[in-house]
Amino acid sequence: MLQSAPLIWFYGVRPGLFQAIFPVYLVGEEPAADQFVMALTEEQRVIRPGSRIEENLRRYLIGMTRHRLHQPVFASQVMAAYGTRCAVCSLGHRELFDAAHIIPDSQLRGEAVIGNGIALCKIHHAAYDRHILGIRPELVVEIHHRLLDEIDGPMLRHGLQDHHAQSLMTVPAARADRPDSDRLAERYDQFRAA
Numbered sequence: 342m343l344q345s346a347p348l349i350w351f352y353g354v355r356p357g358l359f360q361a362i363f364p365v366y367l368v369g370e371e372p373a374a375d376q377f378v379m380a381l382t383e384e385q386r387v388i389r390p391g392s393r394i395e396e397n398l399r400r401y402l403i404g405m406t407r408h409r410l411h412q413p414v415f416a417s418q419v420m421a422a423y424g425t426r427c428a429v430c431s432l433g434h435r436e437l438f439d440a441a442h443i444i445p446d447s448q449l450r451g452e453a454v455i456g457n458g459i460a461l462c463k464i465h466h467a468a469y470d471r472h473i474l475g476i477r478p479e480l481v482v483e484i485h486h487r488l489l490d491e492i493d494g495p496m497l498r499h500g501l502q503d504h505h506a507q508s509l510m511t512v513p514a515a516r517a518d519r520p521d522s523d524r525l526a527e528r529y530d531q532f533r534a535a
């Protein structure tokens with residue numbers, strides 16, 4: 342901390358699995374609570390812990406913490422829970438895979454927590470975000486009716502239409518890692534209204 346040295350923080354995602362966050366800096370000590378104050382950005386390094394800051398800056402710093410810490414940890418948790426496979430089609434290529442939010446992170450209940458996460462490949466993530474694909478709270482896929490009767494190539498048929506009314510192909514083994522049914526229900530209502 343005194344040398345302002347950049348550090349790597351190995352954030353525990355689950356036993357034996359860590360997300361490396363770097364660079365981070367120690368900017369304060371709280372010996373009574375047995376903890377340190379960590380800065381994740383240059384801006385956070387220059388602000389004294391506990392000092393009053395302007396509202397816009399505070400929001401910016403929270404946004405940066407989300408980007409630097411919460412999102413990578415969330416992505417690791419979702420990847421581990423689904424074994425890096427798409428929940429809808431089971432595609433298992435890391436490069437084509439996203440940790441998707443059920444409630445978008447721009448919304449109030451859109452926290453980066455495992456219950457708000459679902460592993461989706463790029464195409465199913467985009468389809469979910471555009472309300473082309475919905476997921477019922479009981480983990481059954483629905484394809485929007487405007488696409489169901491359309492005739493097109495194999496991607497539409499196998500990639501989307503064939504999943505209609507089918508259960509998710511990949512669901513985390515641990516109940517605690519599965520998506521929250523109330524968040525799924527809220528998102529499913531938006532899909533139904535689209």
Ligand SMILES: [Zn+2]
Pocket residue numbers: 427428429430431432461462463464465
């Ligand atoms: Zn998929």
